[in-house]
Amino acid sequence: xxxxxxxxxxxxxxxxxxxxxxxxxxxxxxxxxxxxxxxxxxxxxxxxxxxxxxxxxxxxxxxxxxxxxxxxxxxxxxxxxxxxxxxxxxxxxxxxxxxxxxxxxxxxxxxxxxxxxxxxxxxxxxxxxxxxxxxxxxxxxxxxxxxxxxxxxxxxxxxxxxxxxxxxxxxxxxxxxxxxxxxxxxxxxxxxxxxxxxxxxxxxxxxx
Numbered sequence: 424x425x426x427x428x429x430x431x432x433x434x435x436x437x438x439x440x441x442x443x444x445x446x447x448x449x450x451x452x453x454x455x456x457x458x459x460x461x462x463x464x465x466x467x468x469x470x471x472x473x474x475x476x477x478x479x480x481x482x483x484x485x486x487x488x489x490x491x492x493x494x495x496x497x498x499x500x501x502x503x504x505x506x507x508x509x510x511x512x513x514x515x516x517x518x519x520x521x522x523x524x525x526x527x528x529x530x531x532x533x534x535x536x537x538x539x540x541x542x543x544x545x546x547x548x549x550x551x552x553x554x555x556x557x558x559x560x561x562x563x564x565x566x567x568x569x570x571x572x573x574x575x576x577x578x579x580x581x582x583x584x585x586x587x588x589x590x591x592x593x594x595x596x597x598x599x600x601x602x603x604x605x606x607x608x609x610x611x612x613x614x615x616x617x618x619x620x621x622x623x624x625x626x627x628x629x630x631x
């Protein structure tokens with residue numbers, strides 16, 4: 424008897440990703456105008472999506488409160504791009520260092536829109552699919568906690584609320600979502616919002 428292979432999210436997600444990045448999209452979110460002293464440090468993050476076609480989850484971390492950049496915030500695993508690295512290599516290395524996520528377990532789909540943070544990082548998101556049953560071992564110096572959130576929820580604009588704060592001499596609008604006690608906002612929320620304009624949540628559901 425032949426056992427059929429389990430359906431994979433990789434092919435339909437890669438197709439939607441390619442279609443979404445083949446067109447120009449105006450007014451993507453950016454905090455470049457808040458960056459001070461011309462700082463523009465290249466960085467990369469891994470958007471790791473579990474390979475469960477009907478309920479894919481996104482792996483997110485919470486940073487320790489003692490970190491210099493974005494302390495205590497929910498983030499994708501990632502960090503600065505080291506000399507000699509590209510964004511994909513850096514994102515995979517950081518995810519392995521932070522979560523013990525084996526780089527060979529990631530099926531990379533591609534890189535998305537660079538996000539310029541108000542703290543002066545040029546962040547390249549790297550989208551990839553990972554097995555749903557990975558045993559992760561977070562580094563307590565880098566990661567205070569980690570969790571998963573549904574991809575469909577994150578990509579749905581209706582899930583988010585818009586707030587405003589006065590920061591560095593100007594009003595800054597930002598998106599926010601509470602998921603099981605974790606506050607997702609700031610850079611992470613903006614990267615997700617930009618990605619949602621490349622991958623329509625309705626098309627994602629149809630592809631599952």
